[in-house]
Ligand SMILES: Nc1ncnc2c1ncn2[C@@H]1O[C@H](COP(=O)(O)OP(=O)(O)OP(=O)(O)O)[C@@H](O)[C@H]1O
């Protein structure tokens with residue numbers, strides 16, 4: 338407050354304020370340009386950022402996982418390969434499995450799911466139980482993913498049918514959402530024996546292996562080790578690092594944000610031109626006044642400063658207003674679209690708003706630079722003669 | 725001994741108008757001592773305003789030298805001229821040249837802004853200057869548009885005095901005023917001269933001789949007569 342008082346007492350600022358007020362409509366139009374520019378930059382950035390956050394949130398934390406699947410021309414991952422993986426340091430769990438897409442029947446209803454052959458102990462590393470328990474090895478029990486269960490309105494204890502074989506549901510899993518390893522929500526998890534009963538011809542080898550590393554920092558090291566060990570002579574396996582999808586999402590949305598902010602920058606550029614225009618008209622109109630100022634002792638830098646201050650005041654005022662409008666506007670918009678404003682309060686959001694305000698002020702200053710310079714270079718006698 | 729505060733030596737000012745040249749001053753020399761009251765007279769187009777603008781550091785001579793307080797302004801750049809102008813010269817114009825959006829008081833404050841005076845000091849001094857220029861206090865907050873010609877010229881005089889310049893220049897200060905108001909302004913100026921200001925006044929009005937102690941007559945850019 339004290340600072341504002343001091344600035345308002347400053348005669349330069351008073352002059353600038355007065356001159357801006359003198360042409361209210363014109364000043365307002367220039368300000369609207371800046372406001373829109375700031376809004377465009379900030380809200381575009383926020384939009385991109387909110388999208389990014391909401392998408393990466395829906396991927397569960399899978400950064401510490403590697404998915405190993407057979408290379409082109411190979412059928413499966415063998416037990417021998419799994420054994421060799423076990424010798425590599427830095428691995429927490431190795432989860433090999435076999436799977437097959439299947440129709441799941443319950444009374445007259447049918448849903449589609451994927452039947453997984455996976456050790457019960459390994460399943461525990463991937464998922465959490467919503468209700469019931471895990472199956473026992475060797476039993477005919479099964480554990481269902483949340484979406485299969487809800488599609489068929491199943492509960493623990495229900496009996497489902499797959500390939501004319503009856504299975505007892507002993508557990509229903511918690512919803513896990515989109516994932517890069519396996520879609521557990523649509524899974525039907527059974528023991529080795531049960532799988533063999535369903536598919537007598539099934540091989541012992543695995544369709545994929547999920548490797549969970551001890552520490553997320555080891556992902557790249559373990560990946561290299563695996564490749565060195567298993568693909569020594571020829572390419573037998575492919576490795577997909579789950580953290581790479583996060584990076585991809587990140588960079589995709591980075592580009593979206595950048596693109597959107599680029600659009601914002603164009604509108605700010607237009608705003609800058611309008612400031613230039615307004616200030617140029619203002620210097621023309623005030624030529625005589627500039628002549629008077631110079632005649633009574635204003636130096637070039639005094640005049641330059643006066644006009645730049647005008648542009649600065651206009652810029653600060655309009656940019657702050659633009660920032661406020663952005664906060665209110667995007668909060669409302671995000672609330673109505675996503676019904677959840679938590680992403681809005683991400684620190685990055687405020688970074689974008691500050692960036693918008695900053696660019697708004699800088700644009701105003703740049704727009705005001707040429708007119709201010711022109712005013713400062715005026716010859717006092719010519720200026721005094723100007724009608 | 726009186727020192728020369730303004731020393732004009734063979735000053736030439738030539739305006740280039742496309743290919744032709746206008747010789748506004750063709751080698752003018754004179755001296756003004758501190759505390760003098762110099763009147764510059766001559767017919768229209770004789771170069772009076774041109775001469776005054778040179779002394780006021782609003783312009784530079786094409787040839788010759790002009791010393792203000794011992795400094796040759798012909799050699800100065802824009803900033804140098806500004807400094808001399810701000811610290812040594814108070815300018816009074818025929819058309820008053822007040823800033824229409826500012827009050828009388830604020831107009832007087834303007835030169836002090838460029839002298840970096842604090843707002844408080846500015847305000848106090850501006851009031852004092854308006855008093856010195858004999859403008860009623862009630863007019864201090866009026867805009868120029870709300871003042872008569874004579875009142876506006878008094879504001880302009882107060883502004884010219886704001887930075888305590890030793891030299892006051894006036895280009896036909898009574899040109900836009902009726903004779904009675906004009907007389908009042910002339911008396912105010914000569915009063916300032918008596919209080920020590922060096923005064924240079926350009927005018928058509930022969931009555932000036934009653935006040936001035938030196939008068940030079942210009943004709944076609946040359947001094948044709950000088951009366952002490
Ligand atoms: N900026 C300019 N460009 C070209 N010629 C000029 C310029 N200023 C003045 N002149 C010319 O110089 C000559 C002297 O002009 P100046 O204004 O000094 O005359 P003056 O004595 O003040 O006349 P007046 O009494 O009408 O004010 C005139 O011929 C005028 O046309």
Ligand SMILES: [Mg+2]
Nearest residue numbers: 772773774895
């Ligand atoms: Mg003249």
